[in-house]
Amino acid sequence: MGSHADDRYYVPHESHWPVVGSAGLLFMMVGVSIWLNGSDPGFWVMLAGVAIVIFMVTGWFRDVITESVGSMYNAQVDKSFRMGMLWFIFSEVMFFAAFFGALFYARNMAVPWLGGDSNNFFTNFVLWSGYESTWPTNGPGEVGGDFTVMGPMGLPLINTVILLTSSVTITIAHHALIAGKRGILSTFLAATFILGFIFIGLQAYEYVHAYNDLNLRLTTGIYGSTFFMLTGFHGLHVTLGAIILLVIWFRVLKGHFSKDKHFAFEAAAWYWHFVDVVWVGLYIFVYWL
């Protein structure tokens, strides 16, 4: 049985999951659009779509896991998965790059220009007379009203420590997996996603604080926009990453991974390092500088 898997590439049978996924996306996108256009039933259509997509993801992954556990994948398939995951992460990096780009552009170009920098004296004089460019800002129109900035100390610092620690714990778990130490593996893996969920909890708390006490909102000009979009998308990715780690943890408990076959574990770990790196960027450029 194993001999087959070694020399021939596994080409899967027809699968219904992709079209199920497409149907889910159809409901999701149409639903959310209708909802945004102001009619409430759209919300439920969207939820139906989300449910279908979740159904698809679990079903699809169940198939893949069954095939993997049934040793139908040879080293080449494993490598395909690895490369696929790395390129996927690269695409995610570029998605964040768009928002970081917006932050840098606004901060270093658009806002100074509104303040009359470079050859924009008249922009400032005629349109926004009296506006002096600063950062953070909610613009010459003071969109969203007075606000206080989220400083780098306190919660954000704690969150940084949490995420960096979780990067260490997942590495320990990885080494334990390779060394065959199951106990350490599951403990440190659990520690990792627990830290992840704590991070999300604190982030939620921070948001409430920002909205209620600082009047810092998504609608607070360009500062609020970049702040919440960057940290928000990051938070979504942490949530996803933590859920992935949780699933991997259950698989570890079921004894799914071996010393030299644990692509899913590594993929989750890579993803986790990726959200970690993004956070470091966020901490430096959004909170600190």
Place this chain on the structure above:
Amino acid sequence: MSTIAAEVNDHAHDDHGPAKGIKRWLFATNHKDIGTMYLIFSFAMFLVGGLMALVIRTELFQPGLQFVHPEFFNQMTTMHALIMVFGAVMPAFVGLANWMIPMMVGAPDMALPRMNNWSFWILPVAFGILISTLWMDGGAPASGWTMYPPLVLQTGDAFPFLIFSVHLMGISSIMGAINIIVTIMNMRAPSMSLLRMPIFVWTWLITAYLLIAVMPVLAGAVTMLLTDQFFGTSFFLAAGGGDPVMFQHIFWFFGHPEVYIMILPAFGVVSEIIPTFARKPLFGRDSMIYAASCIAFLSFIVWAHHMFTVGMPLSGQLFFMFATMLIAVPTGVKVFNWVATMWKGAMTFETPMLFALAFVFLFTIGGFSGLMLAITPADIQYHDSYFVVAHFHYVLVPGSVFAIMAGVYYWLPKWTGYMYNESLGKLHFWLSTIFVNLTFFPMHFLGLAGMPRRIPDYSTQFADFNMIASVGAFGFGLSQLILIYVLLTAKKGVPATDAVWDNPEGLEWTVPSPAPFHTFDTPPEVLPPLKQEQHA
């Protein structure tokens, strides 16, 4: 555990042919079936987008407003571009990649066959959503395919549908691109070194990299539009410290690589075809690869040549002007190599070669007008005029689209097992070529004389050339009926040999015509020699 294994393994490796009926297509994991679906979908979009172009040309046949409302006219220009770019040209190249890359590198299939299916089946959803906006309150998006704010924020109910359909197109492209890279890097026959890879495979490798790098940026840009519209962010609102021009920077950071996404695989197709019909090895094979890589790199640092008139520091204008002109160097290398390949070749002019030849000539015209547009002071005059329309249609229609058609004629016998009707193919070629020039060449003059783009009415001085262009457009559209006929009767000709053409280069010609459902179960151990080696 072993029971699961036995159970699943049981039917894992029996030689499964295609499933029956609709399931074969809905649940497809076979690269050939998926490639076929991509090509058919793309052709359908080509026809839909083409009809929209004819609406535009009908209105522009004469000065004055005759047939459609200006709002609807703008919806047509916007939808035409979106459908042609994302629905026709890009999926056509992905279709060619699906069909050919596994065969060219000696792989059994694409690396991730189920994801391959999903990449395709997202497309009908995306375009179903996009096209449905035509019937919504406020009509389809009318802001131009570039979706500049604040104009795009005036879109009616279509707005969120537009944003999400762009997201879907992005998801589909990214998954398709990942699949292609992984197939090339991991499924290649071990004996095929990187530099020995067919040029089509090389250009697609680079294209896929570009896709993964820039489609997420487009997703980010349209997400910002969405939140500006519905959630009160200020990305593109000056009062809040944002800047509408910022959208243009982000968009064109995607947009310029995007135009190379549409032309690099075309370079690849043409580089496969010309050596076959010139019966000579591709001149400067390695330099073709390096040139394509250079183009890809440069394409990231030229984006603001689309924005010379919107306001940017002088140093920026200079940088983007020179960087843009640099691209002419690797592009020139390519054109030179194609010509040198034909030099003293034993040429014959079958339909694929005719299209490839026309590509070399007409794409080059587009390249030259691009160079003119790259000159900042000149572009300040030409920008948003019909000269730009002429430029990008020369690179896209007798460029990308002709290359797709060349590729289809070239590989069709390998797909169907039969020769297509050569005389009708030639007729299709000549009519298309004549009409494409009749349509787009006058647009250069219109632009230089000052006719703005995306306008349903114009001053009477532009009447003659517009009339010519409209006649050309209808001629071009009607000529495509020949292509439909040729495709529908593709299996009526004489059976094709395995090589199909006279000693063409590449693994795909070593397998039977039509290519079996699963081409290479195990990687081929000996590769056919490259032509260079045959001559040496």
